[in-house]
Amino acid sequence: MGYEGRPWRFSRGTHEEASLGPLNGSVPVRDTGSWLRRLMGFIGPGYMVSVGYMDPGNWATDIAGGSQFGYTLLSVILLSNLMAIVLQALAARLGIATGRDLAQACRDHYSRPVGIVLWLACEAAIIACDLAEVIGTAIALKLLFGIPLVVGATLTALDVFLILLLMRRGFRALEAFVIALLAIIFISFVIQIALAAPPIQAVLGGFIPTTEIVTNPAALYIAIGIIGATVMPHNLYLHSSIVQTRAYPRTEEGRRSAIHFAVADSTIALMLALFVNAAILIMAASVFHANGRSDVAEIETAYELLSPLLGAGIASTLFAVALLASGLNSTVTATLAGQIVMEGFLRLRIPDWARRLLTRALAIMPVVGVTALYGEQGTAKLLVLSQVVLSMQLPFAVIPLVSFVSDRGKMGNLVIPRWLKAVSWGIATLIVALNGKLLFDTVLGP
Template identity: 65%
Template structure:
């Protein structure tokens, strides 16, 4: 069974053309992947980190992004080299009980991600139009029709829609940073890791939340499938060229994701931390304070527009990831709108309960918690990915070189160790 069979190999590649024309044919999947690295969950963790600790956690954003570039290149390698997405590879290589557990864990990660999208979109609707948060949460169920409308026009149009929203988000934060006027020397110093990140429990909690918000488990499944929308053809030379182009595409796109994540944290540090407002960890509170503290009335509106674009973008990729995971692990194919309503319903229920019980202030706590849940799920996607891409039995001549495997296993070890540290901290209080 092919990954995303309705669009598999649907985009032609001019194999005999020059570098730039070939690269253009592969531009797109990286944009879809980058969306997951700047969804509303990132906003909550970046705002909390910037307001509480200034620029110190910029190093975590940078390291997370570098990890993401390596892991996404492995994901593209699996899709192009083995012709399988990560879910299909797990089903093929592992026993039924193991693959079932991995499917359950991945579904939990997708629901956690969808929870962040629901809350982020609902908060944006409240900030822009004054809708109650519970009403906004319920309205997000309707975005399934946006997905269906986009898919009617082909995968290339869907990629273009996502790219347009990403450009809007980047433009919004370029304006915000110009208004905030951060101390760029301090920001550059924040790119150097500090031992305090590990020794300070609160800083570590937010750092792992940033890691979970940046390196998304479902993105590894997504990327391995959507690179197969290109008609790569047979032959080792064509596959290697396709991998090179796909890696350039994802690396450049993730560079944009780093700019946006860093911009959110820098904005919070330059606006709130320097003013002594270290307790700001709420997206709504940040929105309310931006205009008076920056002295620019449009700052809050631009912030909310970027948040709404972020939530809608994440909706597209979350839906695709859910389809890939279910089809790959279970070989069950559901109509897109049914799949979307199931996932979104499972996210809306805890969102509504959380908002009703904790009030609007509980939304940001749910956002941060969802990112920590994503981080805890991450090893169960990373470890199989690294194992498969290093196996000649699975990859043949497209197996990852030894230096890349060493780096990937180090990344996997860091992720596992940080998660164990977090679990120990949560258990021990």
């Protein structure tokens, strides 16, 4: 399957079903009209992808980074967000140009054993992501309603019914739900930043990289956690599929135009994610680090200290409401990503509710076990660890993606230009190097 006159070159010549089945090409878009009117038809997938860039895992790493190192790691958030913009643009290009999502492309291109390894790595990333969502949602339920953490974690399994209800109403309903919750998160942090009133000069200085990030093992650990929480491997599979829900003409000209609007959609949405991630770290730096509380690394501790240190009772409530919105939102995209990965790699179709319950059960069990054995402090450490695990899975998604979009035999005239190819491989190299440094410090370091 490919655009007119240039089919994708299959390695085994097999027929491929459209990604997401009946949802593929189900959302109408405009062929004519102003640029803004045409863009509106493509708005949605970028915001669904951006959810993964501001999920509860980001909160843990951003709070820990801000409280321990002040504004220093803002440069890491900026770098990881720029990397995310490039990588998500590549994922959208792959899906639109070839009519295949990243999982389908990997299964077709690589041998069966390699494909299985890539599938297992991606499943591990989805479970790690879901782990963060379970912990974040459970903590939010405890903070807002006093529900015990173990009970809250178990209750998160009920979100499967929310997913099924939204899916039955069509893909636009799913996107509207996601965007509404994103608006709640955004407004909550606008208010919190206004209350914190951080020093502008210090904030701007934090966006300039320093050597401490690499030389300090503690800072590097959190920095890689931030990258893992920001650039999420399953989002690359997700984006390459959901951009195909638009009913753009399946011609070279139609696909070229669709790529243009899809990249604009994801870039705008990821700038929102940059604001939210930066806002969390800035809040932690200006409220906790500035007051000598560099030990704040847990979401619950941050919730308890926010209102007293800011002198505003609403601060902690807004924080918990945004956390709950973040956790609920992330469940939607994780469900879709799991479906896309399983169908793409294995051609295995199972009911959505069964897939969701399986993934969620694998995430709930570690949370309940760690909470029972080590208490809530252990859960907080598990949350940060999940983000480092995500980062370790990144090369398994990034390297195939960059390889495919750089291959003219697969992309035809929509292959990426040389300058973008150089940037993309530079990003892939940086990710591998940072992961290697982390492994060295963890296994062989002091």
